[in-house]
Amino acid sequence: MPTDPAPGPGDLRVGQGYDVHPFAPGDAGRPLVLGGVTFPGEAGLAGHSDADVVAHAVTDALLGAAGLGDIGQRFPDTDPALAGADSLDLLGRAVADVRAAGWRPVNVDCTVVLDRPKLAPRRQDIHDRLSAAVGAPVTVKGKRPEGLGALGRGEGIACLAVALVVADR
Ligand SMILES: [Zn+2]
Numbered sequence: 001m002p003t004d005p006a007p008g009p010g011d012l013r014v015g016q017g018y019d020v021h022p023f024a025p026g027d028a029g030r031p032l033v034l035g036g037v038t039f040p041g042e043a044g045l046a047g048h049s050d051a052d053v054v055a056h057a058v059t060d061a062l063l064g065a066a067g068l069g070d071i072g073q074r075f076p077d078t079d080p081a082l083a084g085a086d087s088l089d090l091l092g093r094a095v096a097d098v099r100a101a102g103w104r105p106v107n108v109d110c111t112v113v114l115d116r117p118k119l120a121p122r123r124q125d126i127h128d129r130l131s132a133a134v135g136a137p138v139t140v141k142g143k144r145p146e147g148l149g150a151l152g153r154g155e156g157i158a159c160l161a162v163a164l165v166v167a168d169r
Contacts, residue, residue, distance in 0.1 A: 007102045007167035015065025017057040017161040021045035023154075034112065034119070034157070035126035035140055036088040036133065042117050045157060048077035052087035053159045058108050058130060058138060059087070059094045061163035066098040091133045104168035105136040113143050114157040 007013075023043045024030050030044030035054040045051035059071045068074070074097070075082055075090050082090070095105065108130070112119060119126070119142035130138035145151040151158055 007169065009167060009169075011167040012106075013065045013067075013103065013165050015061040015063065015163045015165070017060030017062075017064060017163070018159070019053045019056040019060065019071075020151075020156055020158040021047050021051045021053045022150075022156040024051075032117070033087070034122075035110075035138075036086075036129035037122050037125045039117050039122065049075075049082055049085040049087050049090065053157050054110060054112055054126070054140065054161075055087035055091050055130070055133075057110060057159035057161040058134065058163070059091045061108055061161040062091075062098050062105060062134070062165065063094055065163045065165040066101045066103045068094075068097055068101060088129060088133045091130075095134055098165060099168065102167060102169050103165040105134050106164040106166050107136050108134060108138040108161055108163040110138070110140045110159055110161040111143050112140060112157065112159045113145050113151050115144060115152065115154045118142070 024046035032039040032042040032044045033050045033052045056071055063070055126140050
């Protein structure tokens with residue numbers, strides 16, 4: 001059986017996404033962007049695009065659910081056109097690919113592993129921005145790494161996402 005057969009009526013698929021970015025301490029002007037929401041005064045993450053670790057995990061979960069590979073294949077970090085890219089735009093383009101392949105996102109749920117900043121005050125904004133980009137509910141939870149490893153030392157932020165899609169034809 002092929003890994004990505006055309007969807008049949010009522011078919012469901014799940015996809016998993018994971019991403020991690022280190023902070024960019026040498027670049028004080030770089031904004032921190034999580035789920036399309038900027039956190040003023042917080043250190044930014046290093047990356048080729050805007051390093052939105054949440055948007056990237058959501059993108060990978062959706063591409064995986066639809067059998068469309070991963071974000072690195074779809075948006076190579078060697079592409080100069082993607083330097084500083086708005087990751088919500090990339091997410092929107094990936095969602096268009098998912099839909100073109102015959103799948104409709106049902107929902108996405110994320111866990112963001114980080115010591116700071118606190119997500120709770122901006123959680124609704126993140127939900128709203130990601131849900132608008134995906135065209136389906138996207139929920140986000142913050143989880144502290146409890147001092148363990150690089151994330152516990154506050155060296156970066158990781159995000160896990162799971163997406164459900166349903167056949168749209
Ligand atoms: Zn990333």
